[in-house]
Amino acid sequence: MNFKKVMADSKFRDAEEGSSRLFSQLKESLSIAEQKELLLELESEWDRKYGIFLEYSYCQGLADSPMIHKELEKYGISVVKEDAEYNYTPPKPIFESSILI
Numbered sequence: 001m002n003f004k005k006v007m008a009d010s011k012f013r014d015a016e017e018g019s020s021r022l023f024s025q026l027k028e029s030l031s032i033a034e035q036k037e038l039l040l041e042l043e044s045e046w047d048r049k050y051g052i053f054l055e056y057s058y059c060q061g062l063a064d065s066p067m068i069h070k071e072l073e074k075y076g077i078s079v080v081k082e083d084a085e086y087n088y089t090p091p092k093p094i095f096e097s098s099i100l101i
Helices: 003-008 010-029 033-074
Strands: none
Touching (some): 003 010
16 A cells, blocks of 8 residues: 555545544543543554554555456556666766776
8 A cells, every 4th residue: 555645545634634633632631640641552552553454454465466466467457577676776986987097
């Protein structure tokens, strides 16, 4: 999943704004420091759980990739893999070779 696409999705942004607003309202309504601390710990655990979920989703996508490519080929859609060497541009040398001679 492309992170930029998710962040640009209006449904995601609406959900994010809504959850942030509600979280802030809940945090402000708590009167005891211990309650506020528990709320922050809960938020941290939610984030940790969500991170694990995303990692599993990403790994599952990688595992399913060959099957998805085969299914796409049935409909005439080809997924081209590029060699790593074409995606890498070596850095230019700092000194010209004639200087080193």
